Structure formats: structure tokens, C-alpha cells
Amino acid sequence: CAEDNLQLANCTTPAQYFHLLRRQMRRNFRAPLVIFTPKSLLRAPRAVSRVADLSEGTFKTVIDDELAMRAPERVKRVLLCSGKVYYDLLEAREKRGGDPEAPEAALVRVEQLYPWDEEAIDRAVRRYTAAEDVIWVQEEPANMGGWTFVRERLQDALRDTQKLGYAGRIASAAPAGGSMRLHRRRQDRLIAAAFGDRD
Numbered sequence: 001c002a003e004d005n006l007q008l009a010n011c012t013t014p015a016q017y018f019h020l021l022r023r024q025m026r027r028n029f030r031a032p033l034v035i036f037t038p039k040s041l042l043r044a045p046r047a048v049s050r051v052a053d054l055s056e057g058t059f060k061t062v063i064d065d066e067l068a069m070r071a072p073e074r075v076k077r078v079l080l081c082s083g084k085v086y087y088d089l090l091e092a093r094e095k096r097g098g099d100p101e102a103p104e105a106a107l108v109r110v111e112q113l114y115p116w117d118e119e120a121i122d123r124a125v126r127r128y129t130a131a132e133d134v135i136w137v138q139e140e141p142a143n144m145g146g147w148t149f150v151r152e153r154l155q156d157a158l159r160d161t162q163k164l165g166y167a168g169r170i171a172s173a174a175p176a177g178g179s180m181r182l183h184r185r186r187q188d189r190l191i192a193a194a195f196g197d198r199d
């Protein structure tokens with residue numbers, strides 16, 4: 001059945017996009033591939049790849065935080081996200097200061113939402129043994145985006161000492177607020193919630 005082979009992806013780098021398309025064409029079967037990557041990443045200054053990233057390697061369903069992996073015992077919060085919100089979180093983490101070589105928040109990118117790579121997610125979440133909070137972060141309202149799909153799957157990956165949270169917009173009938181000022185205010189709120197800031 002073709003839907004058993006359906007893939008849903010939200011790439012954060014050109015290399016990931018390239019390897020995803022390459023994997024799709026090299027498979028010995030044809031199945032639907034849905035890519036959520038927005039156009040805004042085309043002009044995002046940090047969404048770049050080295051030539052070596054394109055010529056070598058493969059598509060990664062989950063990209064763990066290389067900085068946080070250097071000192072996983074320092075991580076207090078694991079922020080899982082998909083797509084361009086990663087770059088907003090990365091910028092916010094840098095502005096917050098702290099030790100740049102050992103951040104307290106790990107940014108884990110879920111590049112493929114379906115099929116769900118349970119093993120890779122488990123490995124990423126369980127690596128950070130001191131982290132008590134695992135937060136799913138998304139720009140979309142709660143009834144859109146990945147939250148309703150990933151919630152139960154992420155719950156299964158948690159240790160007994162961890163709790164799952166959500167940082168994103170409240171449920172809404174419309175995907176956008178219709179005002180750039182309102183969008184920025186909501187974006188600031190969800191980034192603050194992701195890092196555990198209190199109002």
C-alpha cells in the first residue's frame with residue numbers, strides 16, 4: 001500500500017533537502033513525499049550547507065545538537081522542533097548568554113515526522129540525563145503543525161523523571177494572525193515559553 005511508504009519531512013538545511021530528494025529517487029519503489037519546508041528558508045542566512053554536506057552523507061531523520069552533545073550532563077531542557085523555528089531557537093539561545101560550549105538547552109531537530117524514527121528520537125531524548133523538561137516547539141497553532149501527531153509518540157520516549165511540554169500558539173482556525181506585529185509578539189512568547197521564562 002502506497003500510504004505505508006508515505007514520508008512527511010520538514011528539512012532545515014539544503015543538504016538535508018538534497019539527500020531527501022536523492023533518497024526518494026534512488027528507492028526501488030514510488031511513494032508520496034510531502035515536504036513542509038517553507039520558502040523563507042531560501043533566504044535564511046544560517047540555513048546553509050557546505051559542499052561536503054551535499055557530496056557526502058545521507059538524509060538524517062533527526063539532527064541532535066552538536067554543542068549540547070559535548071556536555072550532555074549540563075542540559076536541563078530538551079527542545080524538539082521541526083523546520084525553521086529551529087533557527088529562531090538557536091538565535092534566542094545565543095542571545096541568552098550562558099556557556100556557549102555547554103548550553104543548558106539542547107535543540108533537537110525532527111527532520112522527518114513520518115515515518116516516526118522512534119529509535120533516533122529515544123536516543124536524542126535519553127542522552128540528556130539531567131534534563132527534566134522535554135518541550136515540543138512549533139510556530140503553528142496547537143491544532144496544526146506536528147504537536148497533535150508527536151505528543152503521544154514523544155511521551156513514550158521520556159524517562160520517568162521527565163515531563164513533556166508544548167511551546168507554541170494556542171489552537172486557532174487560522175494559521176496566521178494577519179499582522180506582522182502580532183506575529184512577532186506571538187513568536188517572542190513561544191520562544192520564551194520554550195526556554196521556560198516566566199511572564
